[in-house]
Amino acid sequence: MTATGRGPTAEPRSESGTLRRVGPPARRFLAARRTVLARLAAWSLVESAQTFLVGYGVAQAVDRGFLAGDTRTGLGWLGVAALAVVLGAPVIRGVFAELAGLTEPLRDRLVRRAVDQSMARALARPGDGDRAAVSRLTNQVEIVRDSFAGLVLTLRSFVFTAAGALAGLFSLDPALLVVVLPPLAGGLTLFLLTLRPMAAAQRRALNADEALGDHATRARGGLRDITACGTQAETARSGARLIADAAATSRVLARWAAVRTLALGVAGQLPVLLLLVAVPWLRGRGVTTGALLGAFTYLAQALLPALHTLMTAIGAAGTRLLVVLDRFTVPEARPSPDGAAQPAALPGRAGLPRPPVRSPLPRIPAPSQRVPAVELRAVTVGYGARAEPVLDALDLRVEEGEHLAVVGPSGIGKSTLARLIAGTCAPWSGVVRVTGRTVAGRGAAELAALRVLVPQQAYVFTGTVRDNLAYLRPDAATSDIEAAVRDLGAAPLVERLGGIDAPLRPDDLSQGERQLIVLARAHLSTARLLLLDEATCHLDAASEARAEEALARRPGTLLVVAHRMSSAVRADRILVLDGVRAAHGTHRELLERSSLYRDLMGHWSRTGG
Numbered sequence: 001m002t003a004t005g006r007g008p009t010a011e012p013r014s015e016s017g018t019l020r021r022v023g024p025p026a027r028r029f030l031a032a033r034r035t036v037l038a039r040l041a042a043w044s045l046v047e048s049a050q051t052f053l054v055g056y057g058v059a060q061a062v063d064r065g066f067l068a069g070d071t072r073t074g075l076g077w078l079g080v081a082a083l084a085v086v087l088g089a090p091v092i093r094g095v096f097a098e099l100a101g102l103t104e105p106l107r108d109r110l111v112r113r114a115v116d117q118s119m120a121r122a123l124a125r126p127g128d129g130d131r132a133a134v135s136r137l138t139n140q141v142e143i144v145r146d147s148f149a150g151l152v153l154t155l156r157s158f159v160f161t162a163a164g165a166l167a168g169l170f171s172l173d174p175a176l177l178v179v180v181l182p183p184l185a186g187g188l189t190l191f192l193l194t195l196r197p198m199a200a201a202q203r204r205a206l207n208a209d210e211a212l213g214d215h216a217t218r219a220r221g222g223l224r225d226i227t228a229c230g231t232q233a234e235t236a237r238s239g240a241r242l243i244a245d246a247a248a249t250s251r252v253l254a255r256w257a258a259v260r261t262l263a264l265g266v267a268g269q270l271p272v273l274l275l276l277v278a279v280p281w282l283r284g285r286g287v288t289t290g291a292l293l294g295a296f297t298y299l300a301q302a303l304l305p306a307l308h309t310l311m312t313a314i315g316a317a318g319t320r321l322l323v324v325l326d327r328f329t330v331p332e333a334r335p336s337p338d339g340a341a342q343p344a345a346l347p348g349r350a351g352l353p354r355p356p357v358r359s360p361l362p363r364i365p366a367p368s369q370r371v372p373a374v375e376l377r378a379v380t381v382g383y384g385a386r387a388e389p390v391l392d393a394l395d396l397r398v399e400e401g402e403h404l405a406v407v408g409p410s411g412i413g414k415s416t417l418a419r420l421i422a423g424t425c426a427p428w429s430g431v432v433r434v435t436g437r438t439v440a441g442r443g444a445a446e447l448a449a450l451r452v453l454v455p456q457q458a459y460v461f462t463g464t465v466r467d468n469l470a471y472l473r474p475d476a477a478t479s480d481i482e483a484a485v486r487d488l489g490a491a492p493l494v495e496r497l498g499g500i501d502a503p504l505r506p507d508d509l510s511q512g513e514r515q516l517i518v519l520a521r522a523h524l525s526t527a528r529l530l531l532l533d534e535a536t537c538h539l540d541a542a543s544e545a546r547a548e549e550a551l552a553r554r555p556g557t558l559l560v561v562a563h564r565m566s567s568a569v570r571a572d573r574i575l576v577l578d579g580v581r582a583a584h585g586t587h588r589e590l591l592e593r594s595s596l597y598r599d600l601m602g603h604w605s606r607t608g609g
């Protein structure tokens with residue numbers, strides 16, 4: 001069972017650690033590009049001058065033009081402000097052209113690094129090539145490039161716009177700065193203080209989301225096995241825990257987002273408000289109407305939008321940049337089965353991920369001959385509240401050590417019977433007991449100790465052959481594993497795979513080969529009851545016979561939902577399900593007594609088995 005939620009980034013990492021690792025190469029990278037930085041600064045200075053001119057132009061247009069009754073001068077200054085806005089376009093083009101001189105070398109460098117890392121990993125672990133790794137890494141490189149470009153753009157724009165606006169305010173009247181600067185500085189300080197905790201909260205939220213997504217993917221992929229092994233409750237519990245984690249981290253993140261909104265309000269909106277409140281005081285100090293309008297223009301047109309973009313960009317792109325850079329600069333970590341991360345350089349046996357870990361099962365002592373292996377008393381079961389029952393008041397007793405085959409037309413309820421006995425489906429009424437114990441209400445571990453249900457779909461997982469064979473008995477001796485493999489007729493398959501310690505990849509096996517592995521696994525289990533639900537349907541008749549005979553020789557009871565009627569002939573006793581009725585007996589007895597059994601046999605021999 002693999003449906004546990006552990007994201008690949010569940011390892012705790014700190015923002016300061018990332019900055020320490022990224023700092024020196026980043027400084028070297030920027031130092032080698034001084035000319036590009038100087039050209040970028042030059043374009044940005046033009047942006048400052050443009051900001052300055054817009055507010056200054058408005059102020060002069062009002063004071064020297066419109067309020068002085070000189071409309072032409074007013075319009076002239078407004079023209080200057082408008083020209084400054086229009087000239088913004090070539091400035092932006094110049095900035096973008098220089099930006100490419102920073103982002104493209106960064107991308108090339110990271111791609112080279114990503115490919116080198118993947119090649120090194122492939123050489124260190126031949127045969128364990130992750131074909132998606134390069135494309136995943138190059139995708140992350142694009143994220144770094146875009147986030148980096150966004151940060152340089154917004155940070156640069158804010159610094160130079162703020163410089164232009166503050167210079168403009170100073171030139172209009174230094175008293176304006178007394179009103180505007182304190183809330184601006186306070187809001188910015190508050191914003192800077194939120195950076196580190198917000199990045200940590202964002203990383204935790206990202207990890208929690210990844211862990212939840214990982215859990216959902218694993219649970220969806222393993223649904224059949226979760227149902228077969230009865231671990232729905234456990235899977236649901238770990239899912240609920242991960243959902244609670246994700247919700248808690250999102251709430252923390254939301255709280256920090258609220259603090260950041262407050263910072264934006266203090267730095268961006270409060271100066272406007274204070275400026276309005278301080279109008280009488282400013283007028284008393286000789287600040288002109290034009291200067292006031294110019295100040296509002298600086299705040300509304302330049303500072304507030306630049307601040308908003310900066311805070312949003314640093315919040316989103318900055319954190320994304322840190323998280324992705326972190327993955328480039330530290331060795332990839334893999335989760336260990338107990339949830340703690342372990343370095344990628346220490347893979348499981350044969351270089352493969354560790355298989356799901358199961359604790360050894362409690363061994364059930366052989367019951368006395370008087371206690372039946374399986375007992376059903378007046379069991380009625382069906383699907384859906386108003387549906388007809390599939391099995392109605394069924395009584396059945398299977399003795400310890402017996403080999404029972406269940407036959408019947410398709411859809412009659414054979415698999416339902418197997419699931420009832422396995423405890424993965426509950427009866428509407430009646431009692432199901434295995435070795436004298438009521439099955440209803442037992443946990444997965446208890447049920448696993450009582451019985452093994454082998455469904456038609458054989459579940460094998462990536463690991464070694466041994467991991468797969470000993471899944472239900474992790475402490476099985478090598479000699480026991482080899483004996484089970486021999487008995488089942490799986491020795492040529494295991495030999496082809498390279499022995500029991502060779503790696504096994506599900507995709508390399510046919511359906512029949514998967515069934516052989518799973519049957520050998522069931523053979524090794526310590527549970528005394530084996531339930532095969534068409535578990536040999538992909539084997540040829542001879543392999544099926546060999547496997548069933550081996551499983552019947554194993555100490556304990558064997559119940560086979562037959563895929564071929566030859567399974568019935570081999571069994572000690574046969575249960576024929578016929579609608580809600582049932583008949584049972586030996587092959588000979590049923591040939592005499594059951595017309596349905598005769599029909600099934602006749603049809604089977606006519607179609608050549």
Ligand SMILES: Nc1ncnc2c1ncn2[C@@H]1O[C@H](COP(=O)(O)OP(=O)(O)OP(=O)(O)O)[C@@H](O)[C@H]1O
Pocket residue numbers: 383384390408409410411412413414415416417
């Ligand atoms: N999960 C389910 N929900 C609703 N109906 C179901 C479910 N599983 C089985 N059934 C219905 O119950 C009846 C018995 O199904 P079951 O699979 O036990 O029959 P079966 O004899 O094993 O069939 P087959 O030989 O084709 O596998 C069928 O009508 C089937 O459609």
